[in-house]
Amino acid sequence: MASFRLRNCTCPPDRKRCTCGAKWEYRIRYLDRKAGKYREKSKSGFDTKKAAQLAAAEEELAIERNGFAENGNETIKTYLEDWLEIYKKPNVKPITYSVQERNVRLNILPQWENYRLKDITRSEYQKWINELSKKYSEGTVRRIHSIFSSAINDAVHEFQILRDNPIQKIKIPKQQNNESKLHYYTKDQLDVLLEACKPVKNTKYKHSIQYYTLFSLLARTGLRIGEALALTWDDLADDRISVSKTLVYPLNSTPYLSTPKSKASVRQVKLDAVTLMMLKKHRVNQKEVILRYPGYTASADNLMFHQQDGRWLRTNVVREYFKEVCKRAGVPVLSPHALRHTHAVHLLESGANIKYVSERLGHASVKITADTYLHVTKKIEQDALDLYTAYIAD
Incomplete structure (x- = not known):
C-alpha cells in the first residue's frame, strides 16, 4: 500500500495548498515473499500528488509482477x-x-x-x-x-x-591456434585405447565388453555421449542407429531423457560392418553377463548400455572409467567427447565430404563443422590444390 506526503513543506498547517515549492513523495510498503518480511520503497521529487500516485501505482505493479523490488540494489x-x-x-x-x-x-x-x-x-x-x-x-x-x-x-x-x-x-x-584446443586421437592412439577397454583380469564384471563397445561406438559414429547412453536396442534397425533423444544426468539430481541438442541432431547414423558386428556381439554378451553374475539385472527399458541394476549408465562414471583406460593405455587423458572429435577428424582426413560429416555428427550447419575442424579442412583444401596444380602442370 502506498502513502503520500509533501517533503520539507514550510507552509503553515492551516494552508489548504502548498506555496513553498515542496515536492511530493510516495512510500510503498510491501511483503518480500522470499525474505518473509515487509520492506519499504520510496521516491520523491513529484510536483503534484497526482504524479506521485501514478508513479506509485506503476511501481506497485512492477513489484507484484516481477518480484524484484529494488531498483538495481538486489544482489x-x-x-x-x-x-x-x-x-x-x-x-x-x-x-x-x-x-x-x-x-x-x-x-x-x-x-x-x-x-x-x-x-x-x-x-x-x-x-x-x-x-x-x-x-x-x-x-x-x-x-x-x-x-x-x-x-x-x-x-x-x-x-x-x-x-x-x-x-x-x-x-x-x-584465441589463436585453435587447433591446439581440439583434442582427438590419432589412428594408432585409438587402436591402443580401444584395446585397453577390453576387460582386465580381476575386475568385477570381467566378462562384460560393454565399455569396449560403448567407446568403440563413439569413435566410429561420432555420437555424443548422452546420445549413446540414451540408446535402446529398438533404435538399431538393419545397419542404422536412430538418434532421437539424449540422456541428461544432472549433478545430484534425477536423470531424464531430453530431445537432442538441435533439430539436425535427430538423425539416422549408418554403421560400418565392423561396428554392426560389434553391437551384435555386445547384445549377446549383455545377456551372458546377466546370467553369469548374481544381482546383474536386465534393463526394463531395453537399454543398449546400462548399470548392473538395469538403470542408465551414469555419465560421470563413464568419464572416470574412460580416464582410467587412457592411463592404462598410455594415451592422452581426455574425455569421451574426444572420441566424437576423433571420428570427425578421421572422416575428414580419409577424404569424406564435409557436408556428409556435418550431417553424420548432427551439427546445425556445415559452418560449425568447418570452424570446429579448421586445421583439417585447411589440409584438405591444400591437398586438393596440390592435386589441381599437379594436374595442370602435367
Missing part, C-alpha cells in the same frame, strides 16, 4: 537465482536449463554473487571476461557471457530494474 546472487528458477526453468528445455544453471553456479556467481546489479561496471566485467579466456575456450567464454548478458537484458527490458545493460557488446578475446 546478483538473488537476482540470478530467481531469474533461473522463476523465469527460465518453466520456459526452456531441461537440458538448456541445466547448462544455464551450471554456468551460473560454477562460473558467474563465484565472481559476482555479492555485487548489486547496479554495481556492474563495463571495465571490471571486461577484465573478468579476459581472465576467463585464459582458462576456457572461446566458445565456452561466449556461452557464459551470453547467459549473463541475457539475464541483465531481462533486468532492463522485462523487469525495468536497470536502466541499461553495461555488458552488452562486450569484447570476447579471440
Whole structure:
C-alpha cells in the first residue's frame, strides 16, 4: 500500500495548498515473499500528488509482477537465482536449463554473487571476461557471457530494474591456434585405447565388453555421449542407429531423457560392418553377463548400455572409467567427447565430404563443422590444390 506526503513543506498547517515549492513523495510498503518480511520503497521529487500516485501505482505493479523490488540494489546472487528458477526453468528445455544453471553456479556467481546489479561496471566485467579466456575456450567464454548478458537484458527490458545493460557488446578475446584446443586421437592412439577397454583380469564384471563397445561406438559414429547412453536396442534397425533423444544426468539430481541438442541432431547414423558386428556381439554378451553374475539385472527399458541394476549408465562414471583406460593405455587423458572429435577428424582426413560429416555428427550447419575442424579442412583444401596444380602442370 502506498502513502503520500509533501517533503520539507514550510507552509503553515492551516494552508489548504502548498506555496513553498515542496515536492511530493510516495512510500510503498510491501511483503518480500522470499525474505518473509515487509520492506519499504520510496521516491520523491513529484510536483503534484497526482504524479506521485501514478508513479506509485506503476511501481506497485512492477513489484507484484516481477518480484524484484529494488531498483538495481538486489544482489546478483538473488537476482540470478530467481531469474533461473522463476523465469527460465518453466520456459526452456531441461537440458538448456541445466547448462544455464551450471554456468551460473560454477562460473558467474563465484565472481559476482555479492555485487548489486547496479554495481556492474563495463571495465571490471571486461577484465573478468579476459581472465576467463585464459582458462576456457572461446566458445565456452561466449556461452557464459551470453547467459549473463541475457539475464541483465531481462533486468532492463522485462523487469525495468536497470536502466541499461553495461555488458552488452562486450569484447570476447579471440584465441589463436585453435587447433591446439581440439583434442582427438590419432589412428594408432585409438587402436591402443580401444584395446585397453577390453576387460582386465580381476575386475568385477570381467566378462562384460560393454565399455569396449560403448567407446568403440563413439569413435566410429561420432555420437555424443548422452546420445549413446540414451540408446535402446529398438533404435538399431538393419545397419542404422536412430538418434532421437539424449540422456541428461544432472549433478545430484534425477536423470531424464531430453530431445537432442538441435533439430539436425535427430538423425539416422549408418554403421560400418565392423561396428554392426560389434553391437551384435555386445547384445549377446549383455545377456551372458546377466546370467553369469548374481544381482546383474536386465534393463526394463531395453537399454543398449546400462548399470548392473538395469538403470542408465551414469555419465560421470563413464568419464572416470574412460580416464582410467587412457592411463592404462598410455594415451592422452581426455574425455569421451574426444572420441566424437576423433571420428570427425578421421572422416575428414580419409577424404569424406564435409557436408556428409556435418550431417553424420548432427551439427546445425556445415559452418560449425568447418570452424570446429579448421586445421583439417585447411589440409584438405591444400591437398586438393596440390592435386589441381599437379594436374595442370602435367
